[in-house]
Amino acid sequence: MITNLKDILLPAQDKNYAVACFNVFGYEDARAVVDSAEARNASVILSINLDMRQFMTMEEIVGMLRPMAEKSKAPVCLHLDHTYEVDAVKEAIDAGFTSVMFDGSQLPISENISLIRDVVDYAHPKGVSVEAEVGSVPYASGRDHIKSALTEVTDALMMEQQGQPDALAISIGNVHRLESGTVEIDLERFNELEKALNLPLVIHGTSGLEDKDIQTLSLRQVAKFNVGTVLRKSFGNSLRSTLESDPELFDRIAIMKKVIPDLKATASKVISLLGQ
Template identity: 45%
Template sequence: MLVSLNDILPDAANGSSAIPCCNVFGYEEGRAIVAAAETLKRPVILAANKDMVDFMGVEALAKMLLSLAHNSSAKVCVHLDHTYEEEIVYQAIHHGFSSVMFDGSQLPLEENIRRTKQVVQVAHAMGVSVEGEIGSVAYNEGRDHIKSISTVPEEAAAYASESGLDAMAVAVGNVHRLTTPDSVIDYPRLEEIAGLVGDIPLVIHGTTGIKEEDILKLKQTRVSKFNIGTSLRMATGENLRRLMNEEPNKFDKMYFMQKVMPFIQAEAERIIRLLA
């Protein structure tokens, strides 16, 4: 069942649970993640990140992810992750994504508000939810041009009230693409942000780098969406490597991916249970 962020985040933000947003790097991963959501009868967000958009294109990704959502008994949001160009955001809306993220985190505040507001006007007219980012969540590797800037609570308040967005990603010590839970969460900053932004659900990127006890604490706050990519990629890559080494005479991709999918599903189920 296809849904938007607005169908699933408000209840989570007002309660003590959160929704996982899982980066998808292929059909097999998407199918395993949706199977996890169906097994646990919980919503899930399938996210297409910049790497996949560059590789497959928006239209092909939409067809793949939307087919998984429409055919699922679970609530599935199909979300375009960090995107810096409005043209790509509008392509995603045109091709059926139910949610988009315009990332203006590297822009001056006024420009981020202005451009996010323009995206919101278009997206909302099509029934599509919009996520934005204030402050800047750095990357451990891969995108050196992305700055590390902690979210300023007063700027978060202005962004929330003036842009019209539906969910807001914040930088409170979280880091993208960490393989170990080394992030130190700035709880006083997060509490101040939550107190200033009203009903806007908050989003944490870089979940793999956050300790489980912190995730359990964070989901009790206004944080209602956690983005996960690295731990799922690790489940895929580590098990694929092991299985191929165990059977060096096999070479069929489908053979190995079908063997890997249960490990991806198990990791997705672990994440969903943690956030439930």
């Protein structure tokens, strides 16, 4: 069944688990994620990032993923990840996404709040949820212009009260696209944010966190973890292994049928780690 972000995050926040938000790049990884969610009777989020949005049109993406979400026995949210243009966010809403993230983290907090308020006013009457970011989560590679800044409690509280998003991404030492090693999260800053805020919190850069930290945060106010690198690495490793094991294998469907089980196992592990 297709759902929005608010309807799956509020139960997660209340019952002390978190929902996995997987960046997907095609039918195969999306199919694996949805199948894993169904097998575990868990809710899940299919997320589209900037690279995917530049590769396919909004309509093509929705045409591929929305029917899968609608037919699923598990609650599935179709989410637009970090997007810096309000017009693009509104285009995604009109195309059929059920959740959007307008990322104003590189802007002054007053402008970030104002633009989020505009998106919320457009999205909520259509049943679409909105995620904001306060502070700035840096990238290990590929987005050098994105700054690194811990979330300030006063700014986050202003966003919650004035912007009224459905979820808030925070920066507490987490890093996008960390392919090796782990980071140390700032638990003191998290404690301050958790005490001040009521809305569901979001962690980006899950692949770079230690399992114990992920479990700790999912038992508290973090209700959504964004996952990209670990699934991409699983896909790449499985694809290489499949092709190397049979040099005569050329059929795409035959290849992907061998890759999907590894993706399902990876997705299932993440979903379990978050408490579902």
